[in-house]
Amino acid sequence: MPLENFRRKNKNDGYRTLSLSGHVGFGSLPDQLVKKSIKQGFCFNILCIGETGSGKSTLINSLFNTTFDDPVSSHFLPSVKLRAQTYELQEANVLLKLTIVNTVGFGDQINKQDSYQPIVDYIDAQFEAYLQEELKIKRSLFSYHDTRIHVCLYFISPTGHSLKTLDLLAMKSLDSKVNIIPIIGKADSISKTELQKFKNKIMSELVSNGVQIYQFPTDDETISKINTIMNGHLPFAVVGSTEEVRIGNKMVRARQYPWGIVQVENENHCDFVKLREMLICTNMEDLREQTHARHYELYRRCRLEEMGFRDVGPENKPVSLQEAYEAKRHEFYLELQRKEEEMRQQFVQRVKEKEAILKEAEQKVHTKFEERMLVLQEVKLKLEKKKKVLEDEIAMFIEKKANAEVLQSQASVSTPLLSLKKDKDRKKYNSISFLFHVSRLLTKSSGEDS
Numbered sequence: 001m002p003l004e005n006f007r008r009k010n011k012n013d014g015y016r017t018l019s020l021s022g023h024v025g026f027g028s029l030p031d032q033l034v035k036k037s038i039k040q041g042f043c044f045n046i047l048c049i050g051e052t053g054s055g056k057s058t059l060i061n062s063l064f065n066t067t068f069d070d071p072v073s074s075h076f077l078p079s080v081k082l083r084a085q086t087y088e089l090q091e092a093n094v095l096l097k098l099t100i101v102n103t104v105g106f107g108d109q110i111n112k113q114d115s116y117q118p119i120v121d122y123i124d125a126q127f128e129a130y131l132q133e134e135l136k137i138k139r140s141l142f143s144y145h146d147t148r149i150h151v152c153l154y155f156i157s158p159t160g161h162s163l164k165t166l167d168l169l170a171m172k173s174l175d176s177k178v179n180i181i182p183i184i185g186k187a188d189s190i191s192k193t194e195l196q197k198f199k200n201k202i203m204s205e206l207v208s209n210g211v212q213i214y215q216f217p218t219d220d221e222t223i224s225k226i227n228t229i230m231n232g233h234l235p236f237a238v239v240g241s242t243e244e245v246r247i248g249n250k251m252v253r254a255r256q257y258p259w260g261i262v263q264v265e266n267e268n269h270c271d272f273v274k275l276r277e278m279l280i281c282t283n284m285e286d287l288r289e290q291t292h293a294r295h296y297e298l299y300r301r302c303r304l305e306e307m308g309f310r311d312v313g314p315e316n317k318p319v320s321l322q323e324a325y326e327a328k329r330h331e332f333y334l335e336l337q338r339k340e341e342e343m344r345q346q347f348v349q350r351v352k353e354k355e356a357i358l359k360e361a362e363q364k365v366h367t368k369f370e371e372r373m374l375v376l377q378e379v380k381l382k383l384e385k386k387k388k389v390l391e392d393e394i395a396m397f398i399e400k401k402a403n404a405e406v407l408q409s410q411a412s413v414s415t416p417l418l419s420l421k422k423d424k425d426r427k428k429y430n431s432i433s434f435l436f437h438v439s440r441l442l443t444k445s446s447g448e449d450s
């Protein structure tokens with residue numbers, strides 16, 4: 001901020017402005033900051049969202065003029081995954097810890113929500129990790145590897161038509177969590193006149209759907225002009241390449257076709273240079289700052305409110321952290337008691353239900369037992385009757401036998417006719433003794449059943 005602005009801003013703070021009569025030294029404060037920052041190093045995290053094969057890896061390689069090892073993805077993944085890779089890069093004496101997060105399988109699912117929800121969750125998880133570090137008693141934010149996403153390069157397919165539903169849904173669900181820079185990938189496949197119309201269409205669709213994309217800041221006089229112009233060029237139409245082609249006596253990154261050469265860094269061919277300037281040279285710090293001051297702040301506020309922390313109470317009185325904690329603890333305690341009572345009631349209800357079921361089962365068994373007993377008694381009675389009949393028959397037979405023996409002894413001469421009769425009587429005796437045996441067996445079995 002220029003000195004005049006700084007003075008104007010602090011004019012009404014009730015302080016007097018004094019002039020110094022000689023060198024003091026605090027003028028070197030910015031230098032101290034620079035030194036410290038250089039020593040500490042910088043960290044920058046880029047998220048690339050784009051359909052499989054939309055040119056993400058090629059563009060990132062072109063942007064940082066190197067080759068990152070990024071395997072190609074398949075179109076057949078059941079869900080979107082995020083692949084984060086961290087690299088250390090050095091330019092002059094500045095160390096940059098760069099994390100590139102690539103979406104894998106984006107746009108390959110039938111359900112659109114399945115495509116962007118893992119991305120939303122990933123961004124939130126990085127915020128949550130930072131928040132947890134901040135809330136620790138022993139914090140080590142200085143050495144903490146900040147994985148919060150500073151910028152999202154959203155690759156739009158060069159269809160020349162309009163945005164896809166998935167693009168709108170994804171950007172809409174991410175715009176409050178991350179700085180989105182929309183870019184048209186593989187822009188060499190779209191003609192110059194079509195490109196401008198396509199850009200206008202995309203921007204009007206984003207506006208009409210209320211999608212907030214990142215705007216290059218215009219409040220700093222030194223960069224406001226260039227940033228305003230660049231805001232007008234969004235979305236950047238980019239071309240990436242891993243090949244180098246000789247143009248004149250220079251080797252340049254380019255894509256070679258039978259009809260000509262597309263130079264990645266030629267501003268007449270695409271917006272690659274604009275993107276690199278804006279993303280890396282001019283606004284990298286603003287992107288980092290916006291991530292912390294806007295997106296993370298929003299996440300932190302919502303999470304702390306969710307946990308029950310408030311700055312002010314119901315009567316607009318300030319609430320201390322201790323009070324907020326106690327209030328939440330009490331709330332949890334009441335909730336716990338309520339849940340306990342609910343569970344107890346449920347348990348009693350379940351026991352009652354089980355008891356009723358058991359009683360019913362017992363009643364059924366009892367009824368069945370009684371029915372069986374009745375049947376058995378009937379069978380027993382029948383058998384006893386049969387036994388009686390058989391016993392009578394036996395008695396009759398014994399009587400007849402005795403008579404026959406008397407008659408036999410009286411007969412003095414035995415005739416063949418008599419021996420024949422004797423045989424018949426023996427057979428009758430055998431069958432009756434068999435019946436007697438059966439009757440005894442039946443009597444015995446009815447006794448065991450009862």
Ligand SMILES: Nc1nc2c(ncn2[C@@H]2O[C@H](COP(=O)(O)OP(=O)(O)OP(=O)(O)O)[C@@H](O)[C@H]2O)c(=O)[nH]1
Pocket residue numbers: 050051052053054055056057058059071072073074102103104105185186187188189238239240241255
């Ligand atoms: N025409 C054209 N082709 C490009 C461009 N950038 C990359 N490609 C080609 O597109 C194909 C896929 O490029 P990648 O960079 O691997 O795409 P990706 O999005 O990283 O792919 P995944 O990580 O597998 O999803 C390669 O054959 C590239 O050469 C471009 O700007 N224009």
Ligand SMILES: [Mg+2]
Pocket residue numbers: 056057058070071072073102
């Ligand atoms: Mg890739």
